[in-house]
Amino acid sequence: MNAQSGGVRIAAAVVLAWCAAHPGDANAEQSGKVLRVVPHSNLTIIDPVWTTAYITQEHGYMVYDTLFSQDAQGGFQPQMVDRYEISPDKKTWTFTLRDGLEFHNGSPVTSDDVIASLRRWGQRDSLGITLLSVTEGFDAVDKKTFRIKLKEPYALMLDALGKSSTSVPFIMPKRIAETPADKQISEVIGSGPFIFAKDEWRPGEKIVYLKNSKYKPRSEPSNGLAGGKVPRVDRVEWLIIKDPQTQVNALVAGEIDMIEAPAFESFAAFKGNPDIELERNAVRRQAMLRFNHLQPPFDNVKVRKAAMVALEQTALLRAQVGIPTMFGTCFSVYPCGSPLATGKGMEHIGRGDVKGGKALLKEAGYNSTPVVIMQPTDLAVLARFPVMAAQLLRQAGFKVDLQAMDWQTLVSRRAKKDPPDKGGWNILITNFTSFDLANPITHPMVAGSCDKAWFGWPCDAELERLRQGFLRAGSDAERKALAEQVQVRAMEVGTYFPIGEYWYPRAYRRNVRGVIEAFNMVLWNVDKDQRAGQTPGTLSN
Amino acid sequence: MLRYCLQRLVACVPVLAVVAVVVFLLLRFTPGDPAAIIAGDSATPEQIQRIRAGLGLDRPVAVQFGVWAGKLVRGDLGESFFFKKKVAELIGQRLEPTLALAVGTVIISVLIAVPLGIAAAFRHGGWLDRGLMAFATVGFSIPVFVLGYLMMWIVALKLHWLPVQGYARFSDGFLPFVRHLILPCLTLSVIYSPLIARVTRASVAEALTEDLVRTARSKGLPELRVLLRHALPNAAVPIVTVIGVGLALLLGGVVVTESVYSIPGLGRLTVEAVLARDFPTIQGLILVSSVAYVLLNLLIDLSYLLIDPRIRY
Numbered sequence: 034m035n036a037q038s039g040g041v042r043i044a045a046a047v048v049l050a051w052c053a054a055h056p057g058d059a060n061a062e063q064s065g066k067v068l069r070v071v072p073h074s075n076l077t078i079i080d081p082v083w084t085t086a087y088i089t090q091e092h093g094y095m096v097y098d099t100l101f102s103q104d105a106q107g108g109f110q111p112q113m114v115d116r117y118e119i120s121p122d123k124k125t126w127t128f129t130l131r132d133g134l135e136f137h138n139g140s141p142v143t144s145d146d147v148i149a150s151l152r153r154w155g156q157r158d159s160l161g162i163t164l165l166s167v168t169e170g171f172d173a174v175d176k177k178t179f180r181i182k183l184k185e186p187y188a189l190m191l192d193a194l195g196k197s198s199t200s201v202p203f204i205m206p207k208r209i210a211e212t213p214a215d216k217q218i219s220e221v222i223g224s225g226p227f228i229f230a231k232d233e234w235r236p237g238e239k240i241v242y243l244k245n246s247k248y249k250p251r252s253e254p255s256n257g258l259a260g261g262k263v264p265r266v267d268r269v270e271w272l273i274i275k276d277p278q279t280q281v282n283a284l285v286a287g288e289i290d291m292i293e294a295p296a297f298e299s300f301a302a303f304k305g306n307p308d309i310e311l312e313r314n315a316v317r318r319q320a321m322l323r324f325n326h327l328q329p330p331f332d333n334v335k336v337r338k339a340a341m342v343a344l345e346q347t348a349l350l351r352a353q354v355g356i357p358t359m360f361g362t363c364f365s366v367y368p369c370g371s372p373l374a375t376g377k378g379m380e381h382i383g384r385g386d387v388k389g390g391k392a393l394l395k396e397a398g399y400n401s402t403p404v405v406i407m408q409p410t411d412l413a414v415l416a417r418f419p420v421m422a423a424q425l426l427r428q429a430g431f432k433v434d435l436q437a438m439d440w441q442t443l444v445s446r447r448a449k450k451d452p453p454d455k456g457g458w459n460i461l462i463t464n465f466t467s468f469d470l471a472n473p474i475t476h477p478m479v480a481g482s483c484d485k486a487w488f489g490w491p492c493d494a495e496l497e498r499l500r501q502g503f504l505r506a507g508s509d510a511e512r513k514a515l516a517e518q519v520q521v522r523a524m525e526v527g528t529y530f531p532i533g534e535y536w537y538p539r540a541y542r543r544n545v546r547g548v549i550e551a552f553n554m555v556l557w558n559v560d561k562d563q564r565a566g567q568t569p570g571t572l573s574n
Numbered sequence: 575m576l577r578y579c580l581q582r583l584v585a586c587v588p589v590l591a592v593v594a595v596v597v598f599l600l601l602r603f604t605p606g607d608p609a610a611i612i613a614g615d616s617a618t619p620e621q622i623q624r625i626r627a628g629l630g631l632d633r634p635v636a637v638q639f640g641v642w643a644g645k646l647v648r649g650d651l652g653e654s655f656f657f658k659k660k661v662a663e664l665i666g667q668r669l670e671p672t673l674a675l676a677v678g679t680v681i682i683s684v685l686i687a688v689p690l691g692i693a694a695a696f697r698h699g700g701w702l703d704r705g706l707m708a709f710a711t712v713g714f715s716i717p718v719f720v721l722g723y724l725m726m727w728i729v730a731l732k733l734h735w736l737p738v739q740g741y742a743r744f745s746d747g748f749l750p751f752v753r754h755l756i757l758p759c760l761t762l763s764v765i766y767s768p769l770i771a772r773v774t775r776a777s778v779a780e781a782l783t784e785d786l787v788r789t790a791r792s793k794g795l796p797e798l799r800v801l802l803r804h805a806l807p808n809a810a811v812p813i814v815t816v817i818g819v820g821l822a823l824l825l826g827g828v829v830v831t832e833s834v835y836s837i838p839g840l841g842r843l844t845v846e847a848v849l850a851r852d853f854p855t856i857q858g859l860i861l862v863s864s865v866a867y868v869l870l871n872l873l874i875d876l877s878y879l880l881i882d883p884r885i886r887y
Binding site: 075077078079083084085086087089157159199215216217219235236237238239272273274275276278279282283285286288411438439440441442444445446447448456484485487488 | 605606607610611612613614617618619620621622624625627628654656657658659664667668723726727730731734737738739740741833834835836838842843846849850851
């Protein structure tokens with residue numbers, strides 16, 4: 034017995050000594066620089082045209098390139114395009130691709146590839162659909178030059194080709210781009226700075242990208258999504274770590290290099306940790322409360338107005354985000370500080386005027402119809418808004434039925450037009466990035482196109498007239514005036530209630546350099562010092 | 575015995591058929607539309623409808639079932655709506671972490687629990703017995719995520735002995751494989767050990783009161799020999815059963831532990847598939863899980879033959 038227990042002790046001592054000698058590596062270290070990142074969500078779909086999911090767009094930015102890119106100031110700069118010309122009647126656009134563009138399979142990027150990619154994208158994206166609707170035809174002038182002929186001038190050409198948020202017009206080889214838009218592509222061949230390592234893709238666990246050493250970046254310095262895209266690490270691994278606390282622990286221990294969207298609750302753990310940098314994202318999200326215009330009581334514009342008057346941006350944001358530096362009220366449907374932002378039409382809403390809300394509700398003849406609010410309890414970035422909204426509406430005299438569900442149930446249920454007691458709904462709360470809300474065409478909440486509008490289905494001919502006018506406006510001043518009119522009308526109609534803006538911070542270890550401030554997590558130009566910041570850390574509190 | 579095995583395996587077929595039908599129907603009547611989830615937040619109703627048609631979800635439920643069942647009898651579990659990968663491939667990728675976690679946990683639990691249970695039964699009512707009861711109560715009571723974070727904090731963040739999270743495959747090397755398994759297996763062992771220890775204690779304590787033990791003692795056999803050669807084999811059936819059931823439960827996936835330690839096992843895949851309403855993946859997972867349960871139960875039953883010669887099939 035003594036000999037046995039002695040053996041056990043020796044074995045235990047050897048194991049512990051060995052463990053202590055091999056601190057904290059998550060995976061066997063690969064050769065070269067490896068950047069390990071936890072993205073905001075799991076990558077499930079790899080076709081950026083097939084879905085509008087943000088994570089798929091971020092995957093797209095890793096492997097594909099775009100004709101134009103949006104800089105940090107919101108302007109559109111050529112990316113794959115070397116130069117372009119517009120005919121005097123503004124109906125013919127001629128683009129020339131820059132030299133050295135090559136797909137990951139070694140074939141050059143040609144005009145035919147670009148045209149096929151734009152055609153496929155144009156069947157799915159809202160801006161793409163409007164572009165194709167005014168397009169007479171595409172011409173491949175030569176291998177590097179292509180022409181878009183329009184039926185009428187189209188002011189949003191660069192906005193469309195340089196679209197940076199949902200449904201980005203990424204360029205794929207013609208053979209792949211000819212896949213019907215309703216069918217998901219299964220091959221990932223781009224011409225971007227990283228190559229998708231499909232063999233190493235383990236859904237729900239790890240997505241791997243390898244440096245495209247043949248990529249020829251632009252010479253301009255990086256600026257937002259524009260400028261030179263230089264892949265500086267040999268390998269990028271997206272690791273799917275679902276648990277927020279484990280994400281924090283892994284970052285502190287040096288097992289990962291970056292968390293794209295750490296939970297607000299994690300901030301305390303990062304504070305005071307010299308190895309961790311916490312950076313506010315350059316682009317905000319606007320939270321929004323959407324009414325279902327088809328079902329009582331919100332089929333009545335006066336009831337919608339009563340709710341908009343009674344709701345309070347500050348209370349809602351404080352309840353959801355909690356950290357004052359991470360949110361801001363914004364009384365504009367367009368991102369505050371953006372070129373089209375204006376306060377017109379929003380002077381009396383969102384200030385928590387319970388008295389005013391009650392009066393409007395009485396005037397509307399509200400008969401205590403229950404208001405069903407959908408609460409996605411599993412989506413931390415939205416889960417608390419509905420609770421506060423319910424309370425504010427109750428104070429104003431609404432009868433509220435707050436229904437908890439998972440996000441995917443909400444996503445399915447929001448498509449139902451039935452009454453709430455038959456599986457429909459009255460209020461849902463969601464958010465969109467500021468890039469999506471930059472103008473009245475891409476902004477999903479200001480459309481009044483009835484059945485074709487975003488869930489909630491507002492129907493207003495005047496709103497549609499103003500939006501179409503924006504599309505055809507000839508000058509920036511005219512566009513700004515029309516955008517303002519759209520906002521005023523949207524608030525009159527009560528298409529939705531803007532809750533305000535908040536930021537998703539990004540956390541990374543200090544040995545990571547060159548992180549680009551952009552809504553989309555892009556990892557070109559990001560470098561990693563292999564020596565510094567590798568010491569496993571401890572939580573500061 | 576061979577006949578018994580065949581009978582049991584044949585009896586599995588209707589069980590699995592019922593499971594297949596029930597799972598298929600339950601999923602179709604559960605709220606949630608995979609097409610809406612795939613389409614993303616900015617999709618229009620028309621886009622969602624097109625995707626629904628592309629997935630075949632606009633067909634009658636009976637037709638959908640016919641297509642799926644037809645593939646199933648040919649051994650094809652179908653293709654994930656989301657990943658565009660074969661469900662069998664997805665499950666195959668997640669099988670190794672789950673198996674490793676389950677086997678590791680059972681090994682640690684048995685090594686801790688069986689000797690403790692025997693000792694507690696032998697010293698019935700003594701300090702060891704009372705200590706075991708206290709350990710069992712604590713083990714059952716601590717939520718697994720609390721225990722997981724606590725161990726992570728002490729062992730990984732403070733002492734830097736082991737990694738915080740993740741899983742290294744066996745093909746990545748034996749040492750990384752073991753290092754990544756120690757913490758999650760220990761965490762789960764704290765829950766499984768008390769269960770096995772209590773059953774062992776009760777079973778051995780009962781065996782110690784039997785006539786054969788009294789006879790062995792009266793023959794003058796040493797106490798250790800009485801315990802290990804006479805009492806333990808007679809107490810083994812319930813112990814093996816609880817170990818087997820524990821293994822089956824672990825193979826079904828331990829969602830919280832897998833989430834806390836970021837282990838890409840079947841538990842996480844199940845939750846992800848359910849949340850995404852990935853019908854083919856959920857159906858495949860439940861079927862595979864059912865097969866595993868049935869086979870494990872059969873193995874447990876067969877193991878009784880080795881333990882107790884009185885048992886005959």
